[in-house]
Amino acid sequence: MIGSSIMPLIIASLALIFGTLEPRFFSLQNFGNILIQSSFLIVLAVAQMFALIVRGFDLSMGQVISMISVASALTMAHLVSVMPDAPVMAVMIGLFFGLSIGLVAGLINGFNIAILGVHPFVATLGMLGISQGIASTISGGFPVFGVPDVLAKTFLHSDFLGVPIPIAMTILVCAVAAIVLNRSVFGRMLYLVGSNPRAADAAGIPTKRVLVGAFVSCSLVTAIAALMLTARTGSGEPLMGGGLMLQAIAAAVIGGVSLRGGEGKVMHCVIGGVFITMLSNGMNMVRVEGYFQMIVLGVVVITGVFIDRLRHR
Amino acid sequence: MKFDGLIRRSNNLLRRVGFLPLMVLLAVVLFSLAEPRFLRQANLINVMRGTGFLVLVACGQMLVLIVGGFDLSVGAVVALSSVVSALTMVGLGADGAMAVWMVIALGFAAGISAGLAVGLINGLCVNYLKVSPFMVTLGTMSIAAGVALYVSAGAPIYGLPEEFTQIFGRYRFFDLPLVVYAAAAMVAVLWVVMNKTVFGLYVYAIGGDPAAARNSGISASAVLISCYVLCGMLAGLTGLLLTARIGSGEATLGSALMLESIAASVIGGVSLRGGVGRVGNVVLGAFVLVLVSNAMNLMRVDSKIQTVVVGIVLIAAVAVDAWRQRVRQRKVA
Numbered sequence: 001m002i003g004s005s006i007m008p009l010i011i012a013s014l015a016l017i018f019g020t021l022e023p024r025f026f027s028l029q030n031f032g033n034i035l036i037q038s039s040f041l042i043v044l045a046v047a048q049m050f051a052l053i054v055r056g057f058d059l060s061m062g063q064v065i066s067m068i069s070v071a072s073a074l075t076m077a078h079l080v081s082v083m084p085d086a087p088v089m090a091v092m093i094g095l096f097f098g099l100s101i102g103l104v105a106g107l108i109n110g111f112n113i114a115i116l117g118v119h120p121f122v123a124t125l126g127m128l129g130i131s132q133g134i135a136s137t138i139s140g141g142f143p144v145f146g147v148p149d150v151l152a153k154t155f156l157h158s159d160f161l162g163v164p165i166p167i168a169m170t171i172l173v174c175a176v177a178a179i180v181l182n183r184s185v186f187g188r189m190l191y192l193v194g195s196n197p198r199a200a201d202a203a204g205i206p207t208k209r210v211l212v213g214a215f216v217s218c219s220l221v222t223a224i225a226a227l228m229l230t231a232r233t234g235s236g237e238p239l240m241g242g243g244l245m246l247q248a249i250a251a252a253v254i255g256g257v258s259l260r261g262g263e264g265k266v267m268h269c270v271i272g273g274v275f276i277t278m279l280s281n282g283m284n285m286v287r288v289e290g291y292f293q294m295i296v297l298g299v300v301v302i303t304g305v306f307i308d309r310l311r312h313r
Numbered sequence: 314m315k316f317d318g319l320i321r322r323s324n325n326l327l328r329r330v331g332f333l334p335l336m337v338l339l340a341v342v343l344f345s346l347a348e349p350r351f352l353r354q355a356n357l358i359n360v361m362r363g364t365g366f367l368v369l370v371a372c373g374q375m376l377v378l379i380v381g382g383f384d385l386s387v388g389a390v391v392a393l394s395s396v397v398s399a400l401t402m403v404g405l406g407a408d409g410a411m412a413v414w415m416v417i418a419l420g421f422a423a424g425i426s427a428g429l430a431v432g433l434i435n436g437l438c439v440n441y442l443k444v445s446p447f448m449v450t451l452g453t454m455s456i457a458a459g460v461a462l463y464v465s466a467g468a469p470i471y472g473l474p475e476e477f478t479q480i481f482g483r484y485r486f487f488d489l490p491l492v493v494y495a496a497a498a499m500v501a502v503l504w505v506v507m508n509k510t511v512f513g514l515y516v517y518a519i520g521g522d523p524a525a526a527r528n529s530g531i532s533a534s535a536v537l538i539s540c541y542v543l544c545g546m547l548a549g550l551t552g553l554l555l556t557a558r559i560g561s562g563e564a565t566l567g568s569a570l571m572l573e574s575i576a577a578s579v580i581g582g583v584s585l586r587g588g589v590g591r592v593g594n595v596v597l598g599a600f601v602l603v604l605v606s607n608a609m610n611l612m613r614v615d616s617k618i619q620t621v622v623v624g625i626v627l628i629a630a631v632a633v634d635a636w637r638q639r640v641r642q643r644k645v646a
Binding site for chain 2: 057112116117118119121122123125126127128129130132133134136137141246249250253259260289291292293294295296297298299300301302305306309
């Protein structure tokens with residue numbers, strides 16, 4: 001009961017502190033920045049949540065993002081050089097290709113975990129190595145340029161009913177995820193398998209298929225975020241994913257998704273994502289040194305999870 | 314009939330020796346056939362050195378895994394130890410007033426205490442705050458890396474005492490670098506501790522069933538915290554030896570060691586669910602990882618593709634292990 005209201009309270013007081021130290025923090029433009037920046041992290045936290053609910057996590061997220069970014073950028077750049085008058089077509093095919101890679105990565109993770117019985121840590125760690133290798137091999141280790149401008153124009157600079165596209169996309173992803181988790185049979189099964197796998201198995205739930213579904217959902221949502229990020233940078237980046245996996249897990253867990261499985265709501269991811277983004281945005285504004293920010297982030301992660309534990313007692 | 318006995322005997326052998334040593338043997342034979350340079354002395358020393366560093370970190374990681382935890386901070390601790398010890402030695406040795414041996418000893422003390430401090434924080438948070446080890450060590454990883462970058466300003470620290478790099482980095486007893494002896498000694502000590510002492514028994518007991526261990530009167534808190542502390546100290550020691558090897562303090566040192574140490578432990582059959590793990594097998598696990606990447610280097614496999622191969626080897630090794638366990642359970646049932 002305390003917990004559900006404590007994180008918004010912490011976010012509000014944090015905003016107040018940053019606002020007093022640096023008045024520009026409260027400007028409309030900066031709030032817009034925070035919202036757009038946090039949209040990527042929220043989508044990634046939602047992706048991790050699918051794995052976290054079934055007692056897993058996806059360590060390969062960052063490198064899968066890099067792989068999808070590079071592969072879809074290469075596809076688009078190649079297609080647009082072959083057929084210069086159909087950039088929209090090239091972008092569509094590139095996006096579709098990126099989503100398919102996400103699907104395949106999720107299927108492989110799910111197969112290794114559910115069917116072969118490999119621990120999620122090892123399975124996704126292996127996938128981390130594989131996707132990192134593929135990303136740097138096909139790109140040669142350099143950013144991929146030549147992506148048609150249409151991509152950035154549609155997915156970054158335009159808006160939908162006045163809402164910037166990254167935020168609109170995030171709302172869409174969150175809405176779909178919430179419907180799947182709360183209103184679909186698959187969603188109910190996810191929570192059951194996560195909170196008690198043996199009972200779920202005994203109750204006749206196809207646990208293995210549900211596990212595969214969880215990791216496929218995770219990678220598909222990751223792919224959406226990867227494509228959004230590629231639209232933002234306007235190029236395919238082999239190092240794009242870097243620290244995003246840890247940030248996404250931290251955001252989800254600080255927001256209230258349990259690492260023990262069976263628990264997690266879309267709202268948790270939104271709260272956690274906004275919190276972490278606002279923290280780093282605020283620290284940048286009051287000019288906290290980058291290296292020192294890492295220390296603060298570490299302390300915040302531990303205290304955040306500790307507060308979450310208190311709530312469960 | 315004769316053939317049948319042969320199969321049974323080889324099956325027994327497989328069960329007694331285990332799967333891993335045979336895999337290592339097979340890898341060595343294959344690599345030396347495919348690449349003659351593999352068996353040269355210089356290369357074998359390289360393999361031993363790489364294995365030594367990895368074994369030191371993996372031994373600590375194994376302890377934490379057996380008590381049912383995780384340590385994501387070991388790589389950052391290696392970097393922190395490197396920076397802190399280098400700054401200590403450079404600072405104390407600057408005016409030349411202090412004896413070199415004293416400077417080096419204090420450098421060692423500083424590096425290992427840095428590891429001890431992070432390990433202690435990890436242990437205390439996991440034990441008393443009941444925060445999941447994954448999140449605690451994720452937090453301390455960020456903190457340790459942040460401190461290392463902050464105090465070094467992100468730049469390498471030069472000017473280490475000549476004796477430090479000479480002895481701990483380059484000196485060889487009977488052709489082998491010091492880190493190999495350090496790792497061997499550590500493995501021997503850990504084997505005795507895990508198999509012949511009460512402490513070892515408690516570590517397995519806590520990892521196997523924490524509640525039962527506590528109920529039977531084991532001071533679980535003390536044992537759990539010491540595992541994290543030992544893991545941190547071993548990472549600190551590794552940081553020192555790596556610093557001596559490359560000759561400067563670096564805040565980016567050891568970044569790959571976190572994942573590699575977990576991978577080595579897991580390939581060596583340590584369970585991520587706690588309670589299971591043998592020192593000898595972890596050494597073999599580390600050896601497999603180093604062997605595979607060394608052989609690929611010799612065969613000029615592109616370093617970018619190497620990560621793909623290592624990923625597949627990791628998943629395959631664990632999948633085979635999981636499959637063998639399922640078969641065994643079916644036989645029992």
